[in-house]
Amino acid sequence: MFHRREYRERPEYWDGVRDQVSVAMGIAAWGLMTGVAMVQSGLSALEAVLMTLIVYAGSAQLAAVPMIASGAPLWVILAAAFCVNLRFVVFSAHLRPYLMHLPRWERLLKGYVTGDLSYVFFARRFPHPGTNAEELAQQQAYLMGNCAVNYVAWMGASLIGIALANAIPVTWGLGFAGILALLGVLCSLASSRLRIVSAGVAGAAAVAAWALPLKLNILVAIASAVAICLVLEKFRPEGPGPGAHHA
Known part of the structure; x- marks a missing residue:
């Protein structure tokens, strides 16, 4: 049985790292803008940090934050976040055959760390699930390398945005950078x-x-x-x- 600690020893892991590095700047710009937006919309630094670490979903966070700031009812906020993240139901259904051999805790963990572009890269690289333990191990190594870069780029930039929210002027156009990152995701998925x-x-x-x-x-x-x-x-x-x- 393949040991999870050996992911980084496989070339597929570093292939995943390289693929995600190519879009990491866009992910970081989106994360930075989201961190700034959360604080400038009225959330405390602690609330923004907890939202970033727990939710880890930029589009849902950006959808929910203006509603929180405007005093929208809780059901409206939850409904918006739920609808925005419905695409992950599709992602999960597609990834199920790739992950069902893993224990439940690991499936939950990988579901949490898999983002939009991680899914896109993975689906393009592996259009079909592996037919044996070795192929499945290669696929998991690639996915984890990809997700590791995505997670670090997003979390690091988002936390920096939270820390520097009051020092970063809105005129810097971070919102536009976030829009460009979302457009990249949109173009990748419009297949x-x-x-x-x-x-x-x-x-x-x-x-x-x-x-x-x-x-x-x-x-x-x-x-x-x-x-x-x-x-x-x-x-x-x-x-x-x-x-x-x-x-």
């Missing part, structure tokens, strides 16, 4: 026509519902994207041709 359509619908709905209070346009955007995907999936013809299952 089919259905996903491109859903992203366009979500963006249009968010803009159309911008005037809603409590950032409810986020919920409208998510609901619109899910609805259009369900409709398109229902009416999409299923033939034997190569384009029948392109989502």
